[in-house]
Amino acid sequence: MSFMQPSPVKYACSCGILNPINKLFFCRHCPKLRCGFCVCHEIESHFCSNCLENIPSSEARHKKNCCANCFDCPCCQHTLSARATTVPVVRKADESKDGGESGSDAAPSPKPSAMPTTKKMYYLSCLSCRWTTRDVGIPDQGVATGTWPDNECLYQVRFNTLMEYYQSVVLQEKQEKQEFMRRKAPKQHKFPSLTDRTGLTVSLIRRQIGWNDKSIPKTKPINITPAEASAEVEPLSEDIFTQPINLRNVTTVAQRHSQPADQPTAVNNLYPQRRSLWIKRSLRCRHCEHNLIKPEYHPTSIKYRIQLFASYHVPEVVMVRCEQPLQPGQTNAIFLKFTNPTMYDMTISILDAPPADAQVNMDAFMQGCRIKEEAITSSPLLKATGVTLTRQNSTREVTREVRDLANATIVPLDNEFVLSQRDDSKEFDEDVQAPIEEPKFIVWRKGNKVLMRLQFTPAAELQTGDEVTLGFYMQYTYVNTVSNTPDKKEPTTHALYSRLFIQAGEIAQGTAN
Amino acid sequence: MPMENNIKILPKSVVCEESTLRGDITFSAGCVVHPSATIIADAGPIIIGENCIVEEYATIAHRLADGASWDASNILSIGSHNVFEVGCNVEASRIGDRNVFESKCFVGRGVTVSGGCVIGAGIQMRTVQVLPENTIVYGQQALQREAIEKQGSQTLQIDFLRKVLPNYHHLRKPNYDPKKARSVV
Secondary structure: OOOOOOOOEEEEOOOOOEEOHHHEEEEOOOOEEEEOOOEEEEEEEEEOOOOOOEEOHHHHHHOOOEEEEEEEOOOOOOEEEEEEEEEEEEOOOOOOOHHHOOOOOOOOOOOOOOOEEEEEEEEEEEOOOOOEHHHHOOOOEOOOOOOOOOOOOOOHHHHHHHHHHHHHHHHHHHHHHHHHHHHHOOOOOOOOOHHHHHOOOHHHHHHHHOOOOOOOOOOOOOOOOOOOOOOOOOOOOHHHOOOOOOHHHEOOHHHHHOOOOOOOOEHHHOOOEEEEOEEEEEEEEOOOOOEEEEEOOOOOOOOEEEEOEHHHOOOEEEEEEEOOOOOOOOOEEEEEEEEOOOOOOEEEEEEOOOOOOOOOOHHHHHHHHHHHHHHHOOOHHHHHHOOOOOOOOOOOOOOOOOOOOOOEEEOOOOOOEEEOOOOHHHHHOOOOOOOOOOOOOEEEEEOOEEEEEEEEEEOOOOOOOOEEEEEEEEEEEEEEOOOOOOOOOOOEEEEEEEEEEEEEEEOOOOOOO | OOOOOEEEEOOOOEEEOOOEEEOEEEEOOOOEEOOOOEEEEOOOOEEEOOOOEEOOOOEEEEOOOOOOOOOOOOOEEEOOOOEEOOOOEEOOOEEOOOOEEOOOOEEOOOEEEOOOOEEOOOOEEOOOEEEOOOEEEEOOOOEEEEOOOOOOOOHHHHHHHHHHHHHHOOEEOOOOOHHHHHHHO
């Protein structure tokens, strides 16, 4: 419904950031809302978005996160596609082979006796800006996935020596640190060996025998020539102020950035760029380290193995309309549609303050998680030392206060209402169920959807054109089907709440009273 | 303004009957005009060169300027081997050879398209300008670049269309043969 435009209904994530429901996740184990900001992002797989080839992460690193076969247009950054031309090739070796420049209008071979055969040649071409590899003089290739030249930049050798140097520096520092640690804290053996007492070390003995030292030779970083700054700058060419610039021969900033190694200034130095790989991400809750999103491994698949989107677990609220034009200080009503996405009935209440008794089962939940952790750390010794084998969180969970945007007061509902379970087959039911006694605020109900009317008053000091934002707490019962403890198998029901903010619209023209 | 349409179709060209043609239009040999293409010659005659393709919903218009009237000497000449792709709208004042007008592009009055140019899909050109040879206009920001060589001709496509279009559409008969006309004179 609100696919392209931003949704007016925002949910407060447990980290305090407001998001529409389609950007939120729901951790069933915590159970809390999570957003992209408060989960761990992990790379699941690398793939090329053009050829959809899966590339292992080690290979991806080796290839500098670029696809081996696909190229981007250096001119407009679209994907290049290989095009075939038939080129006549003259059998005789001594014949000149220059007929292959353009396939269509190649002259017939001079000797009719020499059998002209055709050969397929490939070049890369951009379907958007019609750039071709012929534009910069790259010769056509005999195979479609040809050996296109890797554009080695001028400083490649320098880059490589610098990289080698710093790698060896890192290695040396690591060795020195290890040595230092060994000297500082010598190994405490239970039974001191003879050599320890006599001062005869292994290296001493070896030297006495006449062998060479066994210790690893210290890696010395190879010398590099430091970069030198010079004040001499190439002078501008003579005609810089006299000749008009042809902007077609000058590259754009985007074109220079797409070719960072040499950043050409002229268009005849643009070369096809290897296409960057894409990744599939899996998301993990920082609190309980359970996976929230785990995509299927294969690049062609868009499905998930684990998908805990909030819209599968949390009732969705859609703003339908306001009853009257918004006026400051005037009582108004808003129609909200609630949808239950789960297979269990939900009891929902709308409150203007956080429910006091909610989230009481948090401790019980944490207990459940802890039991699971202890099952992993099976060794009693480890448990005694307080070492847990569970992976440490790389980043702490940051919680922030939810910024209260509301500038309207709502009238909380005096009683709760039930949102029935989702039943796809019910959509097609013809018979209308007998009207049951409904609370006054419920306007309409069908299946797992309820349209309700919520009264509110925008603040009196709002001006014309100001955005009116409602804020309320929605408490809902959630039936958790996963259980952390092995003994409890039946689903447990929790009363959870989320904080919602709804942008009802702007204050209408006209005076309030 | 001519009272009636005067449409000359030279042999070997394929002009579908469902196309909208208005005014004085001459199709040279080997042109292909798809159904529901529109060619309007309000201000003066339009002469279309050899082996042009006018695809569906393409519009080529030679419109009247404000206050002007039909002028038989105000000819819009379109060169050979041009391709007018689906839904393009071309009102250029002169068009050379081997140009490609991609889908949904708009070329306004006062634009002179020389030769070997490509107007990218969806590009709007409204200011008076001259496109030099082999210009390619592409992308959302309508960047221009210069191609090394002219766009290849669409011979294969034209041959295919010449074979396929008569099977499914009524054609306007070629009504003008230059050889015969010469023999008459």
